[in-house]
Amino acid sequence: MEAQHEQARSALEAQYAAIPPGEPVRLAKRTSNLFRPRAEAERPGLDVSGFHRVLSVDPQARTCDVQAMTTYEDLVGATLAHGLMPLVVPQLKTITIGGAVTGLGIESSSFRNGLPHESVLELEVLTGSGDVVTATPHGEHAELFRTFPNSYGSLGYATRLRIELEPVSADVALRHVRFTDTDALQRAIAEITDTREWQGERVDGMDGVAFAPGELYLTLARWTDEAGATSDYTGQRIYYRSIQQRSTDLLTTYDYLWRWDTDWFWCSGAFGVQHPVVRRLWPRRLKRSDVYHRLVGLDLKYRVMDRLDRRAGRPKRERVIQDIEVPVDRLGDFLDWFDDEVGMRPVWLCPLRLREQSPVWPSYPLRQGTTYVNVGFWGAVPVGPDADQGPLNRAIEAQVHELDGHKSLYSESFYDPATFDALYDGANLAAVKKRYDPDDRLMTLYDKAVRRR
Template sequence: MSEFDHVVGVDNGCGTVEVEGMTTYDALVAQTLQHGMMPAVVPQLKTITVGGAVAGVGIEATSMRQGLVHHTMLELDVLLPGGGIVHCTPDNEHRDLFFGFPNSYGSLGYAVRLVLRTVPVRPFVRVEHIAYARPADFFAALSEACEGDADFVDGVVFGPYSQVLNVARFEDTAPWVSNYEFRDIYYRSLLRMPLDHLSVHDYLWRWDTDWFWCSRNFGAQNPLVRRMFGRAHLNSRTYTQLMRIDARWGLSRHWAHWRGLHTESVIQDVDVALSAAPAFLDFLQREIGILPVWICPVHVPDPSARFALYPLAPGTLYVNFGFWDVVSGRDSHEAGHFNRLVELEVLRLGGIKSLYSQSFFTREEFDRSYGAEVYAVLKRRYDPEGRASHVYDKCVRGR
């Protein structure tokens, strides 16, 4: 599959891009920007592949209008577990797989070719950073921004009395341009700059340099360490490699044990309806305590596009909460304690969570949330010999 990493073509007239599944968004954006276009949804990190964003869940600050990455998909060619390739569209004989492939995590096959919608860009992006002290005011403003003419909307929760809403629009000229690829750190600018301007390229990759804020776990926000990393290594690719080294050797785990701490990695993205967002934020700060938290609104653009394995209600504005850190303390808990608390609260509020990280759902909970009946039919049709893992085994049991 590694050879399927090409951008086949950009069609400005139709507003589409044809791309192979293993193409990274870094490469895809580089090609589309040359044509004055961008994918309608560009996930936050350069290393995410197009096929991965569809087989999982891809989101960004255009999602309040464009939906998730799979909502921008027009065609999909899938390499099935048995070796055949099927062409899927919303209205052909394989439309069941078209609407069932997202959130299947490779358990129904791999995306080898896709056609995605694009949107036109302008050279620069003007970003307003609007501070709020009360979550109720913050979420009300977020809802209002989603109904306006903004091109991008997201936000960051820095604390119980500190939330920043980011509302961005394309512009043809800019009085100045900030850059967050080396010395300056983007998320810190949200608290000190009410207004900012970036090139469209730098805006799309504003989170990648510091992996949102997770670069701090590697000391990369220290100016001296930052210079040692150098511009070429301040990115999600480097941090992913470091994280894998740490997981292999258990360096941070041994360090925590030496200090007498019990730790649990809580790496999660969850979607809840806007009406439930204040309650989830209150739970998150009270029970988990991770800060900052990324906030991204999501709205399904086409009510008729029902993606069975990641069901979102048409007409409902959802709020994605992204929180990624280690919870540590002197008290010991059973494995997955804090992640399980998150899952139970999401279920209680009628939300849904992405499956790219650890999950602890019971089979009944999982089946109820992720379209089990539809998935069973798809599995029988497209993987009758069971060559690929079941999505529950892969995402929860780790098999």
């Protein structure tokens, strides 16, 4: 495995060196979980197909060496064989470990374990200067290590990572706890984050769904080896509907980790996959987030939704696909505003807190000791002729800022340069980029996230 990695790394360095100065640099990846359009590149991207392997798993040290383009589907397959899992497993199978670090990832263990980059012990990066360096929390490249999360390839591309793992049981017992007001929900999230318990029972994973005002759920997960019949939501049954239908459940750990992937949370409904007849005919192997993502890509390319709306005389829709974080005590404020101004439900809720030993991550500066709640919402809202200007997305950005929150950059952003630099520490990004990309061969984060180049 080590020889294969060195061979792939050498080939990548040669590819990079062959790109003429001034030419745009990007990766050629089989899958993507980004939702921001970008200009078409004239040249093919860097071939990173050789970086898809789990290199080793150390069950005693509870660590894993893994190449950056390895999907979490493959990574989890390798670690579960040892009764271990990454500290945070983002909810979609084709998210790559490198993508979750240079971008951001989150899941139900984030109230205990923070974000995926916090469990990285060592990071190998092809920098903008064409050199490969190994960055750790301390040492010569510590500055790159801290700034790399949320840099989206503006400082370089990860090629290999060493990450922490944690033990996990064979199954996961779930409790779906309903709340009728956000004050009670906020108090419960804060209590569980502090104590890692609810009503005397251990909590290993926590996320939630806000179906409507007054219908709010926290799903509390507990790793267990207790015997029992497990549920299957990869066939006719749909996971998110079960939250409203039952108070307890039992899933295998594998199925729990991918419970949201089968129906892309609830977004598979846009393709008719939740209709009983269509669902029966739709093969299991195609009930996957990457399949739905490709369908969305076709819609964007051929403007199918816009044409159908125009033909039916409906207002043009604005795509509102975002994940934001607000402090837990501002969650109710955000949901109230969101209901009034956007009106999209359900939305996903995922509490998180930075790990106690976590360093400062300047490119996504969450406060140490503060509990946040990620709110995820993905859909399209009738707006009218101004839809292409992103009025709702712009309003969301302003509201999140007002509530002392942050917004992920995997989707469209509209910030002006000064605001963007203030939110994502543009001064530090520029200083680190000057060191590791002195000739500006890589696009800046603002170019990538806002100018969509």
